[in-house]
Amino acid sequence: MEALKIDLKDYVHSGEGANGESFNHRTNPDIMMKLYNPGKVQQPLDEMLMARKVYELGIPTPEPGEYVTDGVRYGIRFRRISGKVSYSRATADNPEKVEKYASEFARMCLQLHKVHVDPADFENVKDRYYRLLEENPNFTSAQKDAIGKFISDAPDTDTAIHGDLQFSNLIMAGGKNYFIDLGDFCYGYNLFDVGMVYLCCCVSDEAFIKEVFHMPKSLSTKFWEYFAPAYFGKDRPLKDITEEILPYAGLKTLIVERDTKCPMPEMRACLKGII
Numbered sequence: 001m002e003a004l005k006i007d008l009k010d011y012v013h014s015g016e017g018a019n020g021e022s023f024n025h026r027t028n029p030d031i032m033m034k035l036y037n038p039g040k041v042q043q044p045l046d047e048m049l050m051a052r053k054v055y056e057l058g059i060p061t062p063e064p065g066e067y068v069t070d071g072v073r074y075g076i077r078f079r080r081i082s083g084k085v086s087y088s089r090a091t092a093d094n095p096e097k098v099e100k101y102a103s104e105f106a107r108m109c110l111q112l113h114k115v116h117v118d119p120a121d122f123e124n125v126k127d128r129y130y131r132l133l134e135e136n137p138n139f140t141s142a143q144k145d146a147i148g149k150f151i152s153d154a155p156d157t158d159t160a161i162h163g164d165l166q167f168s169n170l171i172m173a174g175g176k177n178y179f180i181d182l183g184d185f186c187y188g189y190n191l192f193d194v195g196m197v198y199l200c201c202c203v204s205d206e207a208f209i210k211e212v213f214h215m216p217k218s219l220s221t222k223f224w225e226y227f228a229p230a231y232f233g234k235d236r237p238l239k240d241i242t243e244e245i246l247p248y249a250g251l252k253t254l255i256v257e258r259d260t261k262c263p264m265p266e267m268r269a270c271l272k273g274i275i
Contacts, residue, residue, distance in 0.1 A: 001045060003069035006033070006077075019043075020073070024080060033068065035075035047183035048076040053121055054182050059112065059160065061179045081173045088168040091223055092215040099226045105167055106230035108177050109197075113190040115160040125161050125188030126151050132254035138263045143275040150247060150274045155189045165196040167223065168213060194231065195248030198224060202242075203249055203267060246270045 011023035011033060019040070025031035036044045044067065051064035065077035085093075091101045129151050133144055162169065163184025171178050200209075201224035206217045213220060228241045250270030257264055 001067055003045075003074055004066045006068045006070055008070045020075065029082060030080050031065070031077055032062075032080035033075055033077045035068075035070065035073045038073055041074050043183065044074045044076050047181075050185050051076070051078075051182050054179075054185050057115060057117065057160070059115060059179060060108075060177055061182060081171065081178060084171040084173040084178070086168045087170045087172065088166070088213040088215070090172065091167070091219065092213060095215070095219050098219060098222050101167075102223045102226035103230040104177070105170055105223075106227050108170055108179070109165065109194070109231060112160050112162060112179065113193065116158050117160055117187045119158055119187060123186045125163075125186045125192045126154070126156075128186060129192075129251055129254060132258060136254055136257055138257055139275075146275045147251070147271065151251070154192070157189050158187055159190065161186050161188050161190070161193045163193070165193045166200045167197065191245060191248045192251065195245055195250075196252055197227060198242070198245045199249040199252050199267065199270075201227070203270060205266065243273075247274050250274075 008023075010026055012026055013021060014024045014032070015022045020034060020036040023033045023035065025033070034044070048064055048067045051061065055061055055063055062081050063079040065079065068075055068077055087101050087105050091098050094101075130148065133139070133147055133151070136144075139147065162179060162182065163186055164181055169179060169181045171180055200213070201220040204212075204217075204220075209215060209217045209220050225238060228238055229236070232241050247270060250267060253264050253267040253271065256267060
């Protein structure tokens, strides 16, 4: 697909992240744009096509527009959600409301994980992890066999998975909620998704949580402690929930090590029960 050429002078810088920068249109308040870092051409196209398919499922997400380029970088235009704030930022700015935000986030995750998809349209989460496991040079053959068996033994479902379920990837605006950053959307067992929530809240180190989520780890941990009963049910002990979710959080090691090109011991520790 050929990218639509845009003039960056028509846009105002509004933020940045690990993969690129975001911009708002100078004169049209309904348009925002995400430009990826230089060299990333296929990734924004894939995310745009994925965002369109997810939007058509009726999952609350900003309406995707065109695949664009400024001549150097490539990205996506979306319908702008004015006044948006992420659940991580809202929690950081209002720590006294952590229970409220964690419960709302859990409710949205439960709704997402009930959406059935056509497996012909999306990747199976197990196939994604099998591929990542095969490509990872940092595990022994025996460890890969054990991890592969764990993935294989997990339940099979045809329900939606966000793929990067951080509490920064749900935004609120005007009394509505929207999932964003859907480039890793797929389908399968919900705990493959919830593992990322635990990883971000409880496994990531203090410096990372402060930089990315703008809060101390003590607050992100508290977010998980309220999220877990809201998602899994108040009758389940938090200890049991945590033990169940640990290996699914550990599987995210495969994604992080792919991106960082080095072992992540603190994340690998979550896999100790299966390797």
